[in-house]
Amino acid sequence: MRDGNAYLHPQYARSLSAFGEPLKLPRCGGWLLRREIPGADATDAAGCYPLFACRDWSSLGEDVDALDALEGVVSVVLVTDPFGGFTREELEPHFDDVRFFKPHFVIDLTEPVERVASRHHRYYARRALRELEIEEQLRPVDILDEWTGLYAVLVERKGLRGIQAFSRDAFATQLRIPGAVMLVARLDGELVGADWYYVNGSVAYRHLAASSPEGYRVSASYALLWRAIELLAKLGVRWLDIGGAPGLSEQPDDGLRQFKKGWSTDTRPTYLATRVLDHRRYEELSRRAGGTNGYFPAYRAMELT
Numbered sequence: 001m002r003d004g005n006a007y008l009h010p011q012y013a014r015s016l017s018a019f020g021e022p023l024k025l026p027r028c029g030g031w032l033l034r035r036e037i038p039g040a041d042a043t044d045a046a047g048c049y050p051l052f053a054c055r056d057w058s059s060l061g062e063d064v065d066a067l068d069a070l071e072g073v074v075s076v077v078l079v080t081d082p083f084g085g086f087t088r089e090e091l092e093p094h095f096d097d098v099r100f101f102k103p104h105f106v107i108d109l110t111e112p113v114e115r116v117a118s119r120h121h122r123y124y125a126r127r128a129l130r131e132l133e134i135e136e137q138l139r140p141v142d143i144l145d146e147w148t149g150l151y152a153v154l155v156e157r158k159g160l161r162g163i164q165a166f167s168r169d170a171f172a173t174q175l176r177i178p179g180a181v182m183l184v185a186r187l188d189g190e191l192v193g194a195d196w197y198y199v200n201g202s203v204a205y206r207h208l209a210a211s212s213p214e215g216y217r218v219s220a221s222y223a224l225l226w227r228a229i230e231l232l233a234k235l236g237v238r239w240l241d242i243g244g245a246p247g248l249s250e251q252p253d254d255g256l257r258q259f260k261k262g263w264s265t266d267t268r269p270t271y272l273a274t275r276v277l278d279h280r281r282y283e284e285l286s287r288r289a290g291g292t293n294g295y296f297p298a299y300r301a302m303e304l305t
Contacts, residue, residue, distance in 0.1 A: 006177045006198040007053035007081070007205070015173035016048055019163050025063035030054030037074065037299065040285055042278075044297055047078030049163045050243070051205070051270070057086035061094030067277055074278045074285065075297045082106070082241060082268035083203045091273055097296075101272040102244040105264035109233040109240055113226055118262035121222060128223035132185045132192070136231060140182040141175040144168070146191050147182075150210040158246075162303070166208075174207075181235075183228050185211075185220040193220030195228050202238040225263060244270065272296070 006012050013022035013031035020033025023045060030052055032045040045067065054060055067073055080086070082104040091098045107116055117125060137143055148168045155165050174180070179200060185193035192215035196207045206228075211220050225242070232240055242264065245257035274296045276282045285299035295301040 005053065005200040006174070006179050006207075007048060007051050007200075008055065009177050011173055011177050013048055015170040016163060018167065018170070020046065025054065025060070027059035027063045028054035028056045030060065030063070032076065032078070034073070037285065039288075040281075040299075042072050042074050042281055042285070044074045045076040050079065051081045052078035053081045053084070053200075057084055058090070060086070061091065064094045064275060067275075070277075074281050074299075075274065075276050077272065077274045077296055080271045080273060082270050083239065088271060091271070095273045095275045097275075098271050098273045101270045103267035104244045104270055105242050105260040106266050106268050107229060107240040107242065107263055108265040109229060109237055111265060113229045116229060116263060116265060117226065121259075121262040124219045125222040125226040128185075128219040129226065131218050132187055132220060132223050134183060134185050134223055134227040137182040137184045137194070140180050140196070141172065143182075143184070143191070143194075144172055144175060147171060147175075147194055147196075147210070150191065150194055150212055150215075151208065153212055154210045180207075181228075181232070183224050183231065185215060185224050187214060187218060187220075190214070192218065193224055195221075195224040197228060197232065197240075199232070199235065199237060202236075204232050204237045204240045206240065206242040221259070229263075241268070 008030055010022070010024070010031070013033065016033055020035035023032045023034045025032065031048055033048060034043050034045050036043055064076060067076055079101055088098055114122065148171055151166065151171070154160065179198045181197040181199055181204070183195045184191055191212070193211040195209045198205045198207050209221060209224070229240065242260050245254055245260070282297065282299070289299040289301055293301055
């Protein structure tokens with residue numbers, strides 16, 4: 001089995017250093033990004049995108065408590081791993097708020113793909129498989145430039161920005177992290193789609209997926225995920241996390257949500273864990289930002305617009 005637990009690998013945190021200084025939590029083994037707060041002589045801390053992972057969840061609270069001793073750190077926020085070894089009740093004493101964030105769609109890989117996929121998804125996957133050649137990219141870093149080009153299509157199509165947009169340098173680092181598995185789709189020899197996974201023991205995470213305009217036309221995403229389910233099961237993986245729906249609020253008719261729901265056998269919750277470390281500074285910065293709309297930290301709410 002190819003195993004790496006990429007989301008707690010130090011190189012993964014370093015790949016995101018354009019958005020903050022990697023900060024290791026020594027007891028639990030997880031990483032945060034210490035970010036400068038625009039217009040203020042202060043910083044805050046955030047879990048790495050898309051999920052915070054750690055080796056010892058029972059020690060996370062001690063690490064969060066110790067952040068109080070870091071001068072100039074105003075707050076901390078992270079999104080929990082849906083397969084993390086913790087309960088909500090265990091986190092609550094160490095955070096101001098631990099709220100349900102969004103469900104992640106998961107697939108039980110002991111089930112055959114024909115039973116997992118919905119009727120709609122089976123139709124599109126089989127149609128796409130008749131046109132496409134799907135194979136594992138054994139050295140993902142070898143197609144760094146092709147992958148970056150594919151992802152640029154997604155960035156433009158979805159209007160991604162900030163940490164979600166990633167950079168070529170970030171991809172160059174992430175593709176070398178142990179546990180990376182990539183499947184590619186080619187049409188007449190041309191790369192039209194790719195799915196990127198990270199394997200961590202019995203769980204795989206669908207890290208990123210992208211298609212070219214031609215890949216969208218031939219429904220490459222259906223063929224890729226079909227083959228990924230087959231491959232990961234052969235590698236001994238039990239669960240596949242294909243992520244949650246986009247956005248901060250539930251949109252039942254969202255196309256990506258429907259795509260993921262049509263593959264999943266269950267859902268698992270993620271939680272948004274937040275804590276204010278310097279209340280006076282937090283309130284001052286939030287007032288200056290002019291409102292919260294429930295976003296945390298409130299002084300970064302404008303980043304949503």
